[in-house]
Structure formats: structure tokens, C-alpha cells
Amino acid sequence: MKKEEEYRKYYENIIWHMKIYFEQSGGILGIDSNISIDIDYLSPDEASKLQQLVEDAKFFELPEESSESPQHSADYFEYKITIEAKDRKHEVKTTDITMQSNLAPLIRYLRKRALKQKDEQL
Numbered sequence: 001m002k003k004e005e006e007y008r009k010y011y012e013n014i015i016w017h018m019k020i021y022f023e024q025s026g027g028i029l030g031i032d033s034n035i036s037i038d039i040d041y042l043s044p045d046e047a048s049k050l051q052q053l054v055e056d057a058k059f060f061e062l063p064e065e066s067s068e069s070p071q072h073s074a075d076y077f078e079y080k081i082t083i084e085a086k087d088r089k090h091e092v093k094t095t096d097i098t099m100q101s102n103l104a105p106l107i108r109y110l111r112k113r114a115l116k117q118k119d120e121q122l
Contacts, residue, residue: 018085022110028075035114053106059083060090066098079107
């Protein structure tokens with residue numbers, strides 16, 4: 001329980017000044033997308049939602065790379081997420097196949113934002 005409290009305090013101190021860089025590549029059509037988010041420019045509700053997703057993913061505790069995908073796998077997406085917060089920077093690379101379940105909600109959120117941004121640019 002003590003570790004959970006320390007973890008929560010850490011996030012409470014850093015999260016409001018964070019920048020997120022998200023890249024998605026691969027898939028059947030080879031569609032790449034990316035997005036940069038500065039949480040300071042989000043609405044309070046959106047910032048809070050994103051804060052919770054990062055916290056629930058325990059992002060800063062995740063390994064930089066998940067295990068390798070099987071050699072004969074195809075048509076999966078690869079993701080690279082970098083988060084800068086206060087004096088800390090962490091990058092995670094994963095795929096649809098190897099991603100940890102606690103990271104999936106954050107990736108879904110970032111994918112939706114990246115697609116929305118792409119649609120708005122058309």
C-alpha cells in the first residue's frame with residue numbers, strides 16, 4: 001500500500017505539466033499517425049481524463065520496450081509514446097500484440113485524438 005501512495009503523490013506533483021508524443025505505424029494499410037499533446041492547453045476535464053489514463057497505465061513504471069512480436073505476425077500496429085513531465089522523460093514502444101493491458105486505454109485515447117486531428121486537417 002505504501003508504494004501505491006508514493007506513486008499517487010508522484011503523479012499529483014508532475015502530471016499537470018506534461019507533454020505527450022504519440023506515434024502509430026503499421027497495420028494493413030500502413031497508416032501512420034502521430035500527435036503531440038501539451039496538457040496545459042487541454043480543458044480541465046480533458047486534462048483530468050488524460051491524467052487518470054497515464055496514472056492507471058503506471059506509465060513511468062513500464063519497460064521501454066515490450067517483448068518482441070512473433071516473427072510471422074503481420075498487420076499489427078506499433079506504438080511509441082513519450083511523456084515528458086517535470087524532470088522526467090519516459091518512452092514506451094509496444095505493439096497491438098505485446099502491449100500490457102493497463103496501457104491499452106491510454107493508447108485508445110491517443111489513437112482517437114490522432115485520428116480526430118487528422119480528420120480536422122483534411
